[in-house]
Amino acid sequence: MPPDASTGPALGQRLDEARGRAGYNMRRLAEVTGIPMTSIHRLIKGEIAEPSPTTLVRLAEALDLSPSELFTLAGLPYPDLDDLLRNQYGLPEEAITEIHAIIAEHANKER
Structure with a gap:
């Protein structure tokens, strides 16, 4: 082929x-x-x-x-972050939500 x-x-x-x-x-x-x-x-x-x-x-x-x-x-x-966390690491939605909160918290500290 x-x-x-x-x-x-x-x-x-x-x-x-x-x-x-x-x-x-x-x-x-x-x-x-x-x-x-x-x-x-x-x-x-x-x-x-x-x-x-x-x-x-x-x-x-x-x-x-x-x-x-x-x-x-x-x-x-x-893939976007959610897809990667879900498919590559098998994380449930609640863990993905927690990760987004952690990212937002750290992003706000950097500002």
């Missing part, structure tokens, strides 16, 4: 370069991230039209990359 225009070779190339720099083969990267090796291979080849945000965040963490860079290369909007 040819690379998909939405992810194209740029995302795959970036992932593959970072994988090599980190010293991971495909199998080890799959173990570290919990992402199936076939999915990683397909991402690197540009065969996945819209990678999941969770996959991109896991790869970014494992490869010491910026998640926002991978989102941009994948043509995806970076």
Whole structure:
């Protein structure tokens, strides 16, 4: 399958370069991230039209990359804070509300 225009070779190339720099083969990267090796291979080849945000965040963490860079290369909007807290960390709404209150409190102290 040819690379998909939405992810194209740029995302795959970036992932593959970072994988090599980190010293991971495909199998080890799959173990570290919990992402199936076939999915990683397909991402690197540009065969996945819209990678999941969770996959991109896991790869970014494992490869010491910026998640926002991978989102941009994948043509995806970076998730807002609430989405990130909910989906990446599994926080309930009441915890997210508390976090917003803490942020607001600290922002007011800085003014």
